[in-house]
Amino acid sequence: MITEIRPGEYVFYSMDHFNHKVCAWDDIALFVVTTVVSEGAGDQQIVDVGTMALGPARRTMSGNYGWIAGNGGAISRLNEYHGFLNLLDSEPHIVGDTLPLIPNHSCTVVQNFRELILLNPGNGSRRTLPVNQFGRS
Secondary structure: OOOOOOHHHHHHOOHHHHHOOOOOHHHOOOOEEEEEEEOOOOOEEEEOOOHHHHOOOOOOOOOOOEEEOOOOOEEEEEOOOOEEEEOOOOOOOOOOOEEEEEEOOHHHHHHOOOEEEEEOOOOOOEEEEEOOOOOOO
16 A cells, blocks of 8 residues: 655655765756855855755755766755855856756755746757646635
8 A cells, every 4th residue: 555655755865865876977867056155265165045945954964955967066054045065076156157066865855845837958959848836825
């Protein structure tokens, strides 16, 4: 008997799945586009993504909230609307750059948005898909 279904998890994958060796980098299919909004100080920059997009899920081992694809850094702290991007070994990004953020947990991200943008890298097509959520019209 089925007692629970989590389609957001296995359809999209996330950093959590990658860290547990459930999927490869190329299997991850959910990204949050974030924009660099401040140069910050030292090896940190500020991006426009926070708990309102990612939720509070934090990777316990690394202490990060998500990773920028292509070794672009990791989100080390969040407030509601902004994240602190730890550059680690990556070069600083330019203010205004949009970056593909891989969240720790895909289900949390999907529930925080009304629609997803589906991109087909093969032919460049783009369409939106509404997220039907309990209690929302």
